Amino acid sequence: MVVFSKHQKRRAVGLLLLGGGAIVVGGRLLQLQIRAYQKEQNALCEMYLTNAASKQPISRKPKVAVNARFAGRLGEILQICVPSVFSKEALFILVQSCLLVNRTLLTDRISVLEGISAEAVITKDWAMFMVNLVSFAWTAAPAALVNSGLKYMQMIISLSFQQRLTENLHKLYLSNKVYYVASTLQGLSNADQRITEDVEKFSSAISELFSYTFKPVLDIILFTRSLSKTIGYKGQFLLYSYFLLTSSLLRSISPPLALMTAQEAALSGNFRNAHQRIVSHAEEIAFNDPPGGDTEQMILNNYLNRYVCHSRLSAFQKFVQQVADGYLIKYAASIVGICVYAAPIYYSRQRADTKALTGDYIRSMRLLMNTSTAIGQLILVYKRVTSLAGFTSRVSELLESVRQLSTKEGRTQRASPLQKMLEGIDSNKAINYDPPCLIFSDSIEFKHVTLYSPDGSLLVRDLSFQVPRGGSVIIMGPNGSGKSSLFRVLAELWPLQSGTIARPPHGEIFYLSQNPYIVQGTLRDQVRYPSPPLAVSAAASGKWWSSSANVTSLKGMKHPDDVAVIEALQATEIDYLVERGDGLDQLQNWEETLSGGEKQRIAVARVLYHNPRYAVLDECTSAVSADGEENLYRRLQKSDITLLSIAHRPALKKYHSAILYLDGSQGGSGWRYEKLAADTTNPQ
Numbered sequence: 238m239v240v241f242s243k244h245q246k247r248r249a250v251g252l253l254l255l256g257g258g259a260i261v262v263g264g265r266l267l268q269l270q271i272r273a274y275q276k277e278q279n280a281l282c283e284m285y286l287t288n289a290a291s292k293q294p295i296s297r298k299p300k301v302a303v304n305a306r307f308a309g310r311l312g313e314i315l316q317i318c319v320p321s322v323f324s325k326e327a328l329f330i331l332v333q334s335c336l337l338v339n340r341t342l343l344t345d346r347i348s349v350l351e352g353i354s355a356e357a358v359i360t361k362d363w364a365m366f367m368v369n370l371v372s373f374a375w376t377a378a379p380a381a382l383v384n385s386g387l388k389y390m391q392m393i394i395s396l397s398f399q400q401r402l403t404e405n406l407h408k409l410y411l412s413n414k415v416y417y418v419a420s421t422l423q424g425l426s427n428a429d430q431r432i433t434e435d436v437e438k439f440s441s442a443i444s445e446l447f448s449y450t451f452k453p454v455l456d457i458i459l460f461t462r463s464l465s466k467t468i469g470y471k472g473q474f475l476l477y478s479y480f481l482l483t484s485s486l487l488r489s490i491s492p493p494l495a496l497m498t499a500q501e502a503a504l505s506g507n508f509r510n511a512h513q514r515i516v517s518h519a520e521e522i523a524f525n526d527p528p529g530g531d532t533e534q535m536i537l538n539n540y541l542n543r544y545v546c547h548s549r550l551s552a553f554q555k556f557v558q559q560v561a562d563g564y565l566i567k568y569a570a571s572i573v574g575i576c577v578y579a580a581p582i583y584y585s586r587q588r589a590d591t592k593a594l595t596g597d598y599i600r601s602m603r604l605l606m607n608t609s610t611a612i613g614q615l616i617l618v619y620k621r622v623t624s625l626a627g628f629t630s631r632v633s634e635l636l637e638s639v640r641q642l643s644t645k646e647g648r649t650q651r652a653s654p655l656q657k658m659l660e661g662i663d664s665n666k667a668i669n670y671d672p673p674c675l676i677f678s679d680s681i682e683f684k685h686v687t688l689y690s691p692d693g694s695l696l697v698r699d700l701s702f703q704v705p706r707g708g709s710v711i712i713m714g715p716n717g718s719g720k721s722s723l724f725r726v727l728a729e730l731w732p733l734q735s736g737t738i739a740r741p742p743h744g745e746i747f748y749l750s751q752n753p754y755i756v757q758g759t760l761r762d763q764v765r766y767p768s769p770p771l772a773v774s775a776a777a778s779g780k781w782w783s784s785s786a787n788v789t790s791l792k793g794m795k796h797p798d799d800v801a802v803i804e805a806l807q808a809t810e811i812d813y814l815v816e817r818g819d820g821l822d823q824l825q826n827w828e829e830t831l832s833g834g835e836k837q838r839i840a841v842a843r844v845l846y847h848n849p850r851y852a853v854l855d856e857c858t859s860a861v862s863a864d865g866e867e868n869l870y871r872r873l874q875k876s877d878i879t880l881l882s883i884a885h886r887p888a889l890k891k892y893h894s895a896i897l898y899l900d901g902s903q904g905g906s907g908w909r910y911e912k913l914a915a916d917t918t919n920p921q
């Protein structure tokens with residue numbers, strides 16, 4: 238046996254202390270260096286880290302962190318993901334927990350078998366070796382199944398969470414036109430990215446976290462018991478003390494990972510948005526873009542640089558962190574584990590039984606390595622938790638916003654800065670405000686309505702007029718005088734600030750804007766919109782509509798509504814579209830293929846197809862030729878639809894019985910309402 242001198246022992250202890258001290262000092266120095274680097278990079282990124290919609294700089298203080306707020310938000314989201322103990326998600330979690338318990342038991346069993354194998358080899362007991370081998374092969378089958386099952390269940394849990402959360406968000410986001418208020422008025426940035434990407438990342442992070450927390454805890458409990466038989470509790474206490482020390486050291490040098498995750502997601506969202514703008518406005522951009530595409534390149538590269546700059550800093554910080562993690566948790570922990578096992582044997586005065594010792598050694602080392610890995614994983618769980626905190630904050634912000642915006646009270650609360658500003662506008666005080674009120678009635682009527690833009694500018698003051706059934710009104714006035722804003726308030730897209738609006742209930746007024754929305758689907762779906770596209774409604778109801786035998790045999794006709802669809806296309810003079818392709822069933826990129834005028838005609842066809850009581854037309858024929866426009870109005874006039882139109886061409890006055898003129902251009906907020914003489918040349 239090797240005997241160390243007193244001097245050698247002192248030197249070993251001294252070296253150990255020195256090494257420990259060097260790690261602490263080195264870690265601290267590294268941390269200081271990272272902070273300095275981060276400061277420098279933040280200065281560079283300052284203009285980039287701006288929330289585009291709210292124009293608010295993203296705070297660099299780690300607001301997004303693992304704290305009580307995070308726990309509360311996480312609890313709220315989890316209630317949506319796992320609605321009850323009898324839900325399928327709860328069952329999945331139970332199955333995953335059973336698999337995790339089995340995995341730990343199987344690992345323990347395998348370590349025993351490995352120990353026996355080693356004993357059999359040392360003692361050349363081949364019978365025992367063969368029996369053990371068969372036992373090993375037998376145990377490996379469930380082990381393989383359990384390992385793959387764990388990964389599979391993790392994926393299934395993640396997908397179920399994502400589905401629950403996204404469906405919940407869709408319900409809130411698409412009700413009460415929240416998507417409009419969120420994107421245009423309340424400045425919620427990149428809602429699309431939060432719903433599609435961040436929810437997915439959150440779901441996968443939380444399902445991973447469950448496995449990565451539950452499994453190491455189980456491993457530690459079970460392996461500690463098994464190890465106590467070979468190395469006792471004292472040795473394990475030493476090992477755990479080492480990990481405790483290491484974890485506090487690692488936490489002290491850790492960068493603000495939660496904040497960095499949230500910032501990275503925001504910057505990548507802005508970059509994606511910039512690309513989306515190119516796709517949505519490809520033609521408009523292509524007309525004026527210089528041959529090298531310099532302007533758009535500069536804009537896109539600018540967003541890319543913001544993202545890369547931040548990600549580079551984040552990658553460097555993670556690199557430094559991983560070096561420390563790898564050294565202290567993977568390698569140094571193994572050294573401590575070996576020492577803990579070897580020390581009692583080395584100092585023991587009893588004669589060693591080589592056979593028993595070999596078996597014990599193999600088994601203990603396997604368990605020690607597994608315990609070290611488990612504790613290491615548990616220490617590194619904080620990293621997973623911090624990055625989960627980043628995604629939780631993104632998803633939670635979205636949830637809180639859409640929840641608030643889906644109720645009238647919530648919208649008013651969020652709009653409070655605007656309300657305050659309006660109260661502060663002196664000129665408004667002259668007006669005697671009634672509380673704003675929107676009521677349902679047979680006709681459209683504005684009573685003492687004062688209109689503001691969202692930034693608080695006064696547009697129209699004390700407006701009163703009525704649009705009775707059959708008494709169409711045309712609205713005229715200079716650009717920016719508030720014509721479209723009048724419709725926004727009527728449709729409840731903007732809140733009514735003062736006065737009373739009476740209008741028929743939803744569904745009896747049809748709105749057409751200058752840029753018609755083209756839905757994804759067939760030609761038939763374009764005309765039937767806002768009824769859902771047939772393929773979508775069939776998928777939702779689980780069956781496809783059958784082509785019935787009694788429908789007219791016009792080209793492409795299959796659906797009972799097709800006669801009305803064709804009539805609407807004929808009335809708007811675009812029935813040639815049916816002949817041009819595969820009838821009403823043709824699927825095309827309509828957004829790209831239809832001309833501006835054709836899109837507007839499709840929109841008018843929608844009105845004729847749905848035949849509502851009122852149609853609100855906001856320059857909806859501006860791209861149609863003058864003759865074509867008159868034909869469309871003539872056709873609309875023949876129908877039973879009362880029009881409330883915005884138009885610039887005086888020729889259209891004759892299709893209306895009154896005119897509302899807004900005079901915003903003279904710096905005023907006045908208006909004029911006059912009856913129009915009936916046009917005798919107008920064929921009824």
Ligand SMILES: Nc1ncnc2c1ncn2[C@@H]1O[C@H](COP(=O)(O)OP(=O)(O)OP(=O)(O)O)[C@@H](O)[C@H]1O
Pocket residue numbers: 421422690691692696714715716717718719720721722723
């Ligand atoms: N989301 C918004 N936030 C702030 N101001 C807005 C917003 N939307 C419109 N405005 C402003 O409100 C004013 C009225 O706009 P509106 O669209 O009603 O004009 P309009 O009379 O229809 O003009 P045009 O004839 O050019 O279509 C404009 O000055 C416009 O800049």
